[in-house]
Amino acid sequence: METATHMLRTGRRGTLFEFHMALRDLRASGDRLGLAWSLASHDVVSRYRGSILGPFWITLSMGLMVLGIGVVYAKIFAIPINEFLPLIALGIVFFGTISGMINEGCETFVHAAKMLSQTSLPMFTFVWRTVLRNLINLMHHLVIVVAVLVIYGYWRTADVPMFLIGAVFLVLNASWISMLAGIASARFRDIPQVVTSVMQFAMFVTPVFWPVNRLGKHVVLAANPFYHMLEAVRAPLMGGHVASSSYVVLTLMALIGWGVTFSIFAVTRRRIVHYL
Amino acid sequence: MIKKAPPVSISCRDLTLRFPVYGVDAKSLKKSLAAVTVGGRLGTHAHVTEVTALNHVNLELKPGDRLGLVGHNGSGKTTLLRALSGAYEPDEGAIEVQGRIAALLDLSLGIDPSATxxxxxxxxxxxxxxxxxxxxxxxxxxxxxxxxxxxxxxxxxxxxxxxxxxxxxxxxxxxxxxxxxxxxxxxxxxxxxxxxxxxxxxxxxxxAGILVLASHDTDLLRLYCNKVMRLEGGVASAVTDIRKLDELMAA
Incomplete structure (x- = not known):
């Protein structure tokens, strides 16, 4: 990079200026997406250094969970295993990604304290680091998804383009929640515990382990953001259709969520480094 | 093709930096919620103590300037360096730096012991x-x-x-x-x-066009710097020639 860079830091100059600076941070993080990627892949590599299976350990434990729950609950619910096992396999993998992004989001800024307090790196870089790290993990877990889809023959009806669209919706929504959790956790050290509890609760009220149709049209589904996120990626792979209302909810949620999160970021941006 | 880059420079105008000190209490959500429910009567919790680390610092450096920063512990030397690195947003005033910045403040930054x-x-x-x-x-x-x-x-x-x-x-x-x-x-x-x-x-x-070096070692400063600035409780002296270092220290 041979171009000279320019850095300007000023006192508060009104709300509009704060938004302008927040937008600059976002743009700068886009220019340095490679750095976020390097940090994320370094995180994954260093977490599993010296282990033979690496991130596949989680894949393995997820696989065992899928197998165990799949076989036992298929009996309990009296659902054919070739319907039930793929359902929870996809449920566990994708919900794991959602909750991973959100739970680890709590540490986004706290862990970057040292770097944030002596460099001018964009703050969004660390948000992308968390998101990308979880996407890297997801790539490993896709082994389970592919295996299940092939074994039970769903690959013939799987709609991959719609799945990818659903994945974009999932990331768009999980990332703002992740960032919001990051900002809140930097300021209030109770937030990580709250987030963990909420995500655990969410796992049980979201159709991760149980078929959607057993509940019918229940408020737990319609008002559950994670249900829509999960359906957007799971249904296309299982040959089902995603209700258009789900896309509406996901779009609205992404717009409003990012609007709120970005506003909070714009207002607290200059304070975050002092929270840490 | 390559745009003519503006010359390397550092400019601080009325730079004021305050560190809010979020007490252990303030970081608990319960305290914040409690403050809301009692209608802010516990004003001491909502009020955040602030430490003024830099107080209206003015600084203009151009290529060739080698500035030494002197001052007691806690006088704001490191804070100024960090502010120049772009980590802190000023509460008042502005910092403007043209050129690529390298901050050698903490060598252990980004070192992962388990990696090669x-x-x-x-x-x-x-x-x-x-x-x-x-x-x-x-x-x-x-x-x-x-x-x-x-x-x-x-x-x-x-x-x-x-x-x-x-x-x-x-x-x-x-x-x-x-x-x-x-x-x-x-x-x-x-x-x-x-x-x-x-x-x-x-x-x-x-x-590098510009060096800013904070040190307690006056011999070292004389060796590498041509200008010097003294910080005292966040207040900066004027930038003076390094030959007047003794007078500055005595002042």
Whole structure:
């Protein structure tokens, strides 16, 4: 990079200026997406250094969970295993990604304290680091998804383009929640515990382990953001259709969520480094 | 094709930095919620104590300026360096820096003990703003400078403190910068390495347009700086010639 860079830091100059600076941070993080990627892949590599299976350990434990729950609950619910096992396999993998992004989001800024307090790196870089790290993990877990889809023959009806669209919706929504959790956790050290509890609760009220149709049209589904996120990626792979209302909810949620999160970021941006 | 870049410069105008001190109490959500429910009667919780670390600092530096910062512990030297690195947003005033900034404030930044020496060099380079290709291009030079040879392929946690310092120093100084910020002149390693390190730093300083060095060592400042500024409780003196260092210290 041979171009000279320019850095300007000023006192508060009104709300509009704060938004302008927040937008600059976002743009700068886009220019340095490679750095976020390097940090994320370094995180994954260093977490599993010296282990033979690496991130596949989680894949393995997820696989065992899928197998165990799949076989036992298929009996309990009296659902054919070739319907039930793929359902929870996809449920566990994708919900794991959602909750991973959100739970680890709590540490986004706290862990970057040292770097944030002596460099001018964009703050969004660390948000992308968390998101990308979880996407890297997801790539490993896709082994389970592919295996299940092939074994039970769903690959013939799987709609991959719609799945990818659903994945974009999932990331768009999980990332703002992740960032919001990051900002809140930097300021209030109770937030990580709250987030963990909420995500655990969410796992049980979201159709991760149980078929959607057993509940019918229940408020737990319609008002559950994670249900829509999960359906957007799971249904296309299982040959089902995603209700258009789900896309509406996901779009609205992404717009409003990012609007709120970005506003909070714009207002607290200059304070975050002092929270840490 | 390449736009003519504006000359390297540092400019602080009325720079004021206050550190809010969020007490242990304030960081608990319960306290904040409690404050809301009682209608702010517990005003002491909502009120955040602030420490003014820099108070209306004015500073203009142009290429060729080598500024020494002097002052007691807690006078704001490091805060000023960090502010110049872009980490802090001023509460009042403005900081403007033209040129690539390299802040050698903390050598251990981004060092992961469980990763190998080579990986650490890569990571540190990425944080400093180099692309992967630039790092690979410089890798041989950095590796030979560390003098660690085959140890570079081993995890940093197996290094002695001196070896870690060598690695950190080599990685941190592998940058090309127009503005160099240093908190104390970093001299690490055994006497052989110190000589090498010294030469490398001097080269870096020569290439950089501007150096800002905070130090308590007046001989060192006389050696490397041509200007000096004294900070006292966040208030800065005027930038004066290094030859007047004694008068400045006595004042």
């Amino acid at each position: 020496g080579l990986d650490n060099i890569r990571l540190r380079g990425r944080i400093a703003g180099l692309s992967s290709r630039e790092i690979e291009a410089r890798m041989d030079e950095i590796a030979s400078f560390t003098g660690l040879g085959p140890f570079l392929a081993m995890p940093v946690k197996t290094y002695s403190a001196g070896m870690q310092a060598r690695l950190a120093f080599a990685a941190a100084t592998a940058v090309e910068a127009d503005v160099l910020l240093m908190d104390e002149w970093i001299a690490v390693g055994d006497s052989d390495f110190q000589k090498l390190a010294h030469k490398r730093l001097l080269k870096l300083v020569e290439r």
